[in-house]
Amino acid sequence: MQHEIDKNMHFETNLLNAGSHTKFIATNPESLPIHLTTAHNVEDLDDLEHRYEVGGFCYNRSKNPNRTALIELMSYLEGGEDAIICASGMSAISTPMITLIQKGDHILSDKTLYNETLEISTLILSKFGVETTFIDFTDLEEVKKSVRPNTKLFYCETVTNPIMTVPDLKAIADIAHENKAIFMVDNTFMTGALVKPIELGADLVACSLTKFANGHSDAVCGALVGKKDLIAKSLVIQKIIGTQVDPFTSWLSCRGIRTLDLRIKKQCSNAFALAHALEKSPYVKDVYYPGLESSPSYAVAKKEFGEYFGGMLSIELPEDRKKLNAFIRNLKLVRYAMTLGGFRTTIAYPTLSSHSGLTKAERQAMGISDGLIRVSVGIENEEDLLKDFLGALEKAYK
Numbered sequence: 268m269q270h271e272i273d274k275n276m277h278f279e280t281n282l283l284n285a286g287s288h289t290k291f292i293a294t295n296p297e298s299l300p301i302h303l304t305t306a307h308n309v310e311d312l313d314d315l316e317h318r319y320e321v322g323g324f325c326y327n328r329s330k331n332p333n334r335t336a337l338i339e340l341m342s343y344l345e346g347g348e349d350a351i352i353c354a355s356g357m358s359a360i361s362t363p364m365i366t367l368i369q370k371g372d373h374i375l376s377d378k379t380l381y382n383e384t385l386e387i388s389t390l391i392l393s394k395f396g397v398e399t400t401f402i403d404f405t406d407l408e409e410v411k412k413s414v415r416p417n418t419k420l421f422y423c424e425t426v427t428n429p430i431m432t433v434p435d436l437k438a439i440a441d442i443a444h445e446n447k448a449i450f451m452v453d454n455t456f457m458t459g460a461l462v463k464p465i466e467l468g469a470d471l472v473a474c475s476l477t478k479f480a481n482g483h484s485d486a487v488c489g490a491l492v493g494k495k496d497l498i499a500k501s502l503v504i505q506k507i508i509g510t511q512v513d514p515f516t517s518w519l520s521c522r523g524i525r526t527l528d529l530r531i532k533k534q535c536s537n538a539f540a541l542a543h544a545l546e547k548s549p550y551v552k553d554v555y556y557p558g559l560e561s562s563p564s565y566a567v568a569k570k571e572f573g574e575y576f577g578g579m580l581s582i583e584l585p586e587d588r589k590k591l592n593a594f595i596r597n598l599k600l601v602r603y604a605m606t607l608g609g610f611r612t613t614i615a616y617p618t619l620s621s622h623s624g625l626t627k628a629e630r631q632a633m634g635i636s637d638g639l640i641r642v643s644v645g646i647e648n649e650e651d652l653l654k655d656f657l658g659a660l661e662k663a664y665k
C-alpha cells in the first residue's frame with residue numbers, strides 16, 4: 268500500500284500520500300487522538316472479513332475509535348451494559364423509539380417533557396399507528412391506571428423540564444416491568460454523576476451530552492445507555508438512519524465528561540443557594556427546585572438523589588413582558604441562551620424556546636406560565652451569582 272513518497276510517481280500522486288497516516292501513528296499520547304477519518308484502510312479481503320467478525324473499524328458511520336471511547340465512558344457514567352452515541356440528545360431519544368416501537372403499540376409518557384421529545388410521539392410515531400398517553404408521572408395511581416395491554420414503553424425525565432418535578436423512578440420501573448414494558452428515562456438534567464436511573468430499574472437512559480455532561484457549550488451530542496439487547500437493536504437502526512455523531516464531537520464530549528463530577532457538584536451547591544435566596548425574594552412568586560423542602564417533589568428527590576438536587580431551577584415572575592425584559596437586561600453575569608448545563612449560568616424562557624411549539628393552554632396544563640424563567644446554574648462564585656440575580660430583580664421590579 269502506498270504510504271510513502273515514491274520518486275517514480277508523479278507530483279499529484281505523491282501529494283496524496285506524503286505525510287499520510289501510518290508512520291505518524293504514535294503510541295501512548297496523553298490525550299486520545301481525534302480519529303477524523305471516514306474509513307480505516309483494510310489489508311485484504313480476509314482482513315475485512317476478520318474486522319466484521321470482531322467488530323473492527325471499517326467505516327465511520329458504523330464505528331469510529333472516538334465514538335467507541337465515548338461508548339465506554341458513557342456506559343460507565345450511567346452504569347449500563349452498552350451504549351450508542353448519537354448526533355444530539357434528540358437522536359439518542361428518537362433512535363430507540365423508532366427501533367423498539369411498532370404499529371399498534373402504546374407509549375405511556377410523563378406529560379411534562381422537553382417539547383421535541385413530546386413531538387416524537389405527536390408528530391412522528393402517531394403517523395404509524397402508535398398512541399401515546401401523557402399523564403403526570405408523579406401520580407403513581409394514574410400511572411397504574413393508564414397502562415394498556417399494548418403498552419410497550421414508559422417514558423419520563425429524571426427531573427422534568429422546566430418545572431422540576433421528580434418522578435419515583437424505582438416505583439415506575441416496577442409498574443413498567445410488571446406490565447412487560449420497557450422503561451426509558453431522560454437523565455440530561457442530572458447525569459449519572461448524580462443519579463443512575465439504570466440502578467433504579469430503567470432499561471434505557473438517554474442523555475443529551477450537549478448539556479451538563481459535556482458542560483462547555485461547544486458540542487451537540489447524545490448517548491443512549493442500557494441493556495445490551497436493546498442497545499444492539501438500536502445500533503442496527505442507528506447505522507441505517509445515520510444518527511451517529513462525528514469523531515471531533517465525540518472527542519470533545521469525552522474531554523468534557525472528565526470534569527463532570529467536579530462541575531456538577533458545584534452547580535448543585537450554587538443552585539441550592541440560589542433557590543433558597545430566590546425563595547425569599549419579594550419579587551419571585553414561586554421557585555421550582557427539588558432541593559427545596561417546599562417542593563412537592565422534595566421527598567422523592569431526597570430518596571432518589573441524596574444530597575445533590577441538580578443544577579436546574581425555575582422561577583415564577585409576574586407575567587409582565589416589559590419587566591421580564593428589564594430583569595433579563597439587568598443581569599450582568601448571567602447570560603440568556605437557548606441551552607443549559609454549561610459552566611456559566613444561563614437563563615431561558617420556555618414560552619419562547621423549549622415549549623414555544625405548544626399553545627398557551629397546553630403550556631399552562633404543564634405548569635408553564637408566561638412568567639416562568641428557567642435557570643441553568645453554573646460554577647461561578649456563589650456570592651457573585653446571588654448578587655447578580657437579586658440585583659437584577661430589585662432593579663426591574665422595585
Ligand SMILES: Cc1ncc(COP(=O)(O)O)c(C=O)c1O
Pocket residue numbers: 355356357358381424428453455456475476477478487488489606
Ligand atoms: C431534557 C432534555 N432532553 C433532551 C434534549 C435534547 O438535547 P439536544 O439539544 O442535544 O438534542 C434537551 C434539550 O434541551 C433537554 O432539555
